[in-house]
Amino acid sequence: MQTDNGEEEDPLDAFMKDVEVEVEQLNEQDKKRAKQVAKGKNKVDKFEKAIQDEDDAEDEELGSDPEDILALAAKKLKKKDLAAVDHSQIRYEPFRKDFYIEPPEMHEMTHDQVDLLRVELGGIKIRGVECPKPIQKWTHAGLPAACLQIIKKLNFEKPTPIQSQAIPAIMAGRDVIGVAKTGSGKTIAFLLPMFRHIKDQRPLEQMEGPIAIIMTPTRELAVQIHKECKHFLKGLNLRAVCAYGGSPIKDQIAELKRGAEIIVCTPGRMIDLLCANSGRVTNLKRVTYLVLDEADRMFDMGFEPQVMKIVNNVRPDRQTVLFSATFPRQMESLARKVLKRPLEITVGGRSVVAQDVAQIVEVREDNTKFVRLLEILGQQYNDDPDARTLIFVDRQEAADNLLRDLIRKGYPCMSLHGGKDQLDRDSTIADFKSGVCQLLIATSVAARGLDVKQLKLVINFECPNHMEDYVHRVGRTGRAGNKGTAYTFITPEQDRYAMDIVKALKLSGGHVSPELQALADGFQEKVKAGSATYSGSGFGGKGLERLDEARDLVKKAQRKTYDVSDDETSEEEAEDDDHLIRSVKKEEIATVPGISSITPKSVAVNISPPTNGHSTDMNPVAVAAKDIIADINARFKENSVQGTVPEADKAENAAEYSVEIEINDYPQKARWKVTNKEQISQITELTGAAITTRGTYFAPGRQPAPGSGERKLYLFVEGENEYVVEKAKNEIKRILTETTLSAIEAEARNPGSTSLGGYGKYSVV
Numbered sequence: 001m002q003t004d005n006g007e008e009e010d011p012l013d014a015f016m017k018d019v020e021v022e023v024e025q026l027n028e029q030d031k032k033r034a035k036q037v038a039k040g041k042n043k044v045d046k047f048e049k050a051i052q053d054e055d056d057a058e059d060e061e062l063g064s065d066p067e068d069i070l071a072l073a074a075k076k077l078k079k080k081d082l083a084a085v086d087h088s089q090i091r092y093e094p095f096r097k098d099f100y101i102e103p104p105e106m107h108e109m110t111h112d113q114v115d116l117l118r119v120e121l122g123g124i125k126i127r128g129v130e131c132p133k134p135i136q137k138w139t140h141a142g143l144p145a146a147c148l149q150i151i152k153k154l155n156f157e158k159p160t161p162i163q164s165q166a167i168p169a170i171m172a173g174r175d176v177i178g179v180a181k182t183g184s185g186k187t188i189a190f191l192l193p194m195f196r197h198i199k200d201q202r203p204l205e206q207m208e209g210p211i212a213i214i215m216t217p218t219r220e221l222a223v224q225i226h227k228e229c230k231h232f233l234k235g236l237n238l239r240a241v242c243a244y245g246g247s248p249i250k251d252q253i254a255e256l257k258r259g260a261e262i263i264v265c266t267p268g269r270m271i272d273l274l275c276a277n278s279g280r281v282t283n284l285k286r287v288t289y290l291v292l293d294e295a296d297r298m299f300d301m302g303f304e305p306q307v308m309k310i311v312n313n314v315r316p317d318r319q320t321v322l323f324s325a326t327f328p329r330q331m332e333s334l335a336r337k338v339l340k341r342p343l344e345i346t347v348g349g350r351s352v353v354a355q356d357v358a359q360i361v362e363v364r365e366d367n368t369k370f371v372r373l374l375e376i377l378g379q380q381y382n383d384d385p386d387a388r389t390l391i392f393v394d395r396q397e398a399a400d401n402l403l404r405d406l407i408r409k410g411y412p413c414m415s416l417h418g419g420k421d422q423l424d425r426d427s428t429i430a431d432f433k434s435g436v437c438q439l440l441i442a443t444s445v446a447a448r449g450l451d452v453k454q455l456k457l458v459i460n461f462e463c464p465n466h467m468e469d470y471v472h473r474v475g476r477t478g479r480a481g482n483k484g485t486a487y488t489f490i491t492p493e494q495d496r497y498a499m500d501i502v503k504a505l506k507l508s509g510g511h512v513s514p515e516l517q518a519l520a521d522g523f524q525e526k527v528k529a530g531s532a533t534y535s536g537s538g539f540g541g542k543g544l545e546r547l548d549e550a551r552d553l554v555k556k557a558q559r560k561t562y563d564v565s566d567d568e569t570s571e572e573e574a575e576d577d578d579h580l581i582r583s584v585k586k587e588e589i590a591t592v593p594g595i596s597s598i599t600p601k602s603v604a605v606n607i608s609p610p611t612n613g614h615s616t617d618m619n620p621v622a623v624a625a626k627d628i629i630a631d632i633n634a635r636f637k638e639n640s641v642q643g644t645v646p647e648a649d650k651a652e653n654a655a656e657y658s659v660e661i662e663i664n665d666y667p668q669k670a671r672w673k674v675t676n677k678e679q680i681s682q683i684t685e686l687t688g689a690a691i692t693t694r695g696t697y698f699a700p701g702r703q704p705a706p707g708s709g710e711r712k713l714y715l716f717v718e719g720e721n722e723y724v725v726e727k728a729k730n731e732i733k734r735i736l737t738e739t740t741l742s743a744i745e746a747e748a749r750n751p752g753s754t755s756l757g758g759y760g761k762y763s764v765v
Contacts, residue, residue: 082271085284085313095288097173097319099196103140106133121347122161128343132168135159141167143192144199146235154231160185161347167193170321175339177295178323180347181354182475183451186323187228190214190291194262195236197289197319204259209282210241212289213314214264215307217297218445219244219422220429225293226264238262245269246422249276256282267298267306274310287314292338295322296468299334311338325475326468353471353486353508357478361488361501363515369489373461374409376487377439380457387456388432391441392473394462399441402461406439413439416446444469450476460488467500474504490516495523496532657718657725661732664698664712667743670736671697674715679735689719689728 109117114133118124121134135141137158138151159167162180169176170193180186198211216222226242233240240262241255249272256263256273263270263282273281290311292298298307311320320339327346335342353359364372373391380389393399396417403415414428414437432440433452440446444464458477464470470488477484490498498520505512526532663671673679675693683691695711696704704710715732719725 082274082309082313083279087316090285090315092285092315092317096200097197097288098171099142099173099193099200100132100168100171101142102132102168103135106135106140109133118165121164123348124161124165125346126165126343127346128174128341131165131174131343131345132172134161134164135168136164141192142171143196144236147192147195147232150232150235156188160189162186162345163189163192165345165347166190169343169345170319171196173319175320175342176322177327177335177339177342177344178321179327179345180323180325181352182325182472183354183479184325184347186325187225187293190293190321190323191225191228191232194289194291195232195238198238198261199236201286201288204261204286206259207280208259209256209284209286210260210263211286212262212291213270213284213287213310214262214291214293215267215270215298215310216264216293217266217303218294219246219266220425220446220450221294222264222266223426223429224451229262229264240264243269243273244422245272246425249273253281267303267310270310271306274313284310284314288318290314290318290320292320292322293324295324295335296326296328296331297324299331304334308337326471328468353474353504353510354478355508356481356483357474357508358483358485359474359488359505359508359510360486361490361505361513361516363490363492363513363519366491366493369461369491370405372489373459376457376459377411384456386435386454387438388435388452388454389439389457389459390446390450390452390455390476391439391459391461392446392464393441393443394465396443398462399443402441406441411439412437413441416440416442418443418445444473446476451479452476455479456482456484458484458486460486463488463490463494463497463501465497467504470501470504490519492519495519495526498523656720657722659717659725659729660714661717661729662695662712662714663736664695664714665700666736667740669743670739671713673739674732674735675713683728683731687719687728687731688724689717691728691732692716692718 117134117136118126124134138148138156141159143151160180162178162184166176166178166186166189170190178186178189194212194214201211204211214222214225216225222242222244226240229240232238239258239260241252241260241264243252243256243263243265245266245268249269252269252273253276265273274284292307297303322335322339322342348354362372377389380387391402393402396419399415399417403413406413414431416425416428416432420428428437428440429450431437435454441461455477458474460470460473464473474486474488477486488501490501498516502512502516502520504510505516523532663674680691680693683689692715693713694716695713697713698704704712717725717728717732719728
């Protein structure tokens with residue numbers, strides 16, 4: 001080949017030029033593809049960036065003009081409030097919920113034949129009118145073909161009694177209360193109609209929320225239900241998200257932004273997701289199918305306000321389903337708030353242990369229980385080395401102590417309770433199910449919904465304090481027709497629980513030993529004599545009203561502090577303010593969560609009158625909180641970064657900038673967190689600043705003696721430049737904010753606990 005200069009071009013050079021042109025073309029094509037892929041991911045990234053920007057804005061605000069930690073805590077608490085929805089102002093799409101068509105062979109059955117069939121299916125009892133007849137085959141249910149194929153793969157031969165009656169009732173569009181023994185297939189009973197319900201509606205569009213919500217009381221149960229869902233999702237082209245506390249919320253947000261027809265969740269995390277980013281993560285506008293699994297526990301011990309906040313924001317004409325193995329009479333009034341013309345389907349009894357569980361109750365002294373436990377475990381290991389064993393205790397400390405004692409005796413085991421991190425809880429259950437560890441010690445957090453195939457022995461090392469808890473604990477074994485054994489230890493001092501145990505044994509046809517009967521009779525005599533009272537059912541609780549009150553108090557104090565004029569507040573808030581001023585007494589100031597343990601001397605000695613032009617007839621709690629905020633603000637304004645080292649000392653002291661942050665008056669949990677050696681090492685590694693804990697801790701109300709040279713507890717932060725020290729200061733403030741917020745919430749939920757000072761026991765979550 002000739003070039004322009006008349007020289008012959010090298011064939012290799014010519015080939016390389018052609019290759020370079022092809023490479024450029026391929027690079028252009030790759031760039032176009034990358035842009036298309038980035039478009040799909042960009043929406044999620046933008047959303048996550050928006051959330052990060054909000055957090056950064058808060059940090060900047062805190063760093064540039066230091067505000068009171070409590071005020072910021074109140075601001076974050078306020079974000080979690082779920083605003084009520086006025087359903088009359090929203091036009092909801094119509095939807096269909098009655099899909100059930102009675103098969104011809106069922107239609108021909110007479111009332112007597114139907115009653116006989118219900119007796120044969122375990123004694124199904126119905127409360128309510130127009131209940132469909134129970135189905136006998138999966139083909140009677142009218143499910144999608146894909147569902148039936150998956151059911152066949154899973155080897156579900158025929159519906160269980162609760163499934164036989166609940167599936168047609170739910171498919172007919174009725175609200176249902178399903179009560180059946182543990183391990184009877186309640187999960188499938190509400191999942192299959194849910195899939196039919198979802199497939200009848202139009203597909204989700206961008207930014208639309210779920211169609212079905214399944215709420216559970218525990219994280220472990222949420223994970224288990226989500227796992228059951230997964231069998232059907234691919235075949236039906238549906239998506240489900242499992243949302244629960246303890247795991248990173250950003251991952252759950254990303255999944256929700258991609259769209260999901262089903263959310264399996266715990267109430268607290270669901271509220272967090274609904275409130276996140278001003279409600280732009282997800283919404284309840286398309287929710288038409290709502291499930292409360294283990295419904296009695298959902299309304300128990302403070303869950304009711306959270307559950308009702310979510311339920312009340314779902315459209316009123318939704319279909320609602322409640323399922324549990326126990327359903328005390330006290331729950332009926334709460335169920336009526338949620339359901340409309342419900343059908344109550346009870347299989348066997350309201351709170352009955354399955355017939356497949358052999359129940360053994362032993363009355364023995366406390367000091368003999370551990371030896372007897374070792375004897376039972378040794379016998380179980382000899383009979384069936386592969387069987388799993390679950391031991392229940394009543395407190396988290398007891399679980400850890402028993403774990404230590406059993407390991408010393410040569411039994412490898414694990415513990416599970418609410419005080420553990422979520423990652424530990426997940427891995428513990430996974431190891432227990434897979435057989436890595438065959439012995440698990442747990443609190444009642446594992447009493448609901450936990451399904452382990454080889455679990456053949458349950459031991460109540462500590463006696464359950466009410467019948468429903470006993471039924472659920474014992475119900476972890478003897479599931480799906482398998483046999484199981486349950487031991488329960490009860491001491492003579494626990495005679496108040498004996499009557500519930502006797503009642504549960506009699507209802508399920510178990511043997512009541514003479515010792516147990518004598519214990520129950522003796523307690524009944526005490527009650528008649530007036531020297532004892534019956535133990536409660538375990539259902540009640542104070543709810544979260546105290547937490548809401550604490551939020552209101554801090555919010556109002558914050559409003560007063562920043563001189564928000566009356567016309568900027570709503571009329572409703574103004575009325576609440578007036579009511580609060582009339583109702584709060586001066587002596588109650590000391591009991592307000594989050595205030596008592598961080599009251600400075602200026603507040604303890606004298607509450608000065610307001611000087612901002614407001615009426616002097618102000619809420620005393622707001623006045624006290626205002627003075628606290630003013631005092632802490634003044635203290636932090638003094639904590640500006642300064643160059644404190646003289647020129648002569650610079651050679652000896654490399655650190656030219658320093659700041660002091662007083663931490664004495666923060667809650668004990670916050671003090672411990674920022675003075676923890678590991679935490680200080682992390683901050684030092686992150687920022688490069690040196691942090692030293694100095695001073696002495698003084699209890700609330702006490703001050704260092706004049707002239708003693710002592711100072712209250714504080715952190716001394718020093719660094720080579722202002723940026724390093726400022727960064728460390730902001731990180732310390734972030735930690736103080738989070739831990740103070742946590743302490744206030746804990747104290748509000750459990751007044752009188754040691755969340756704000758001292759050391760206390762775990763609390764079950």
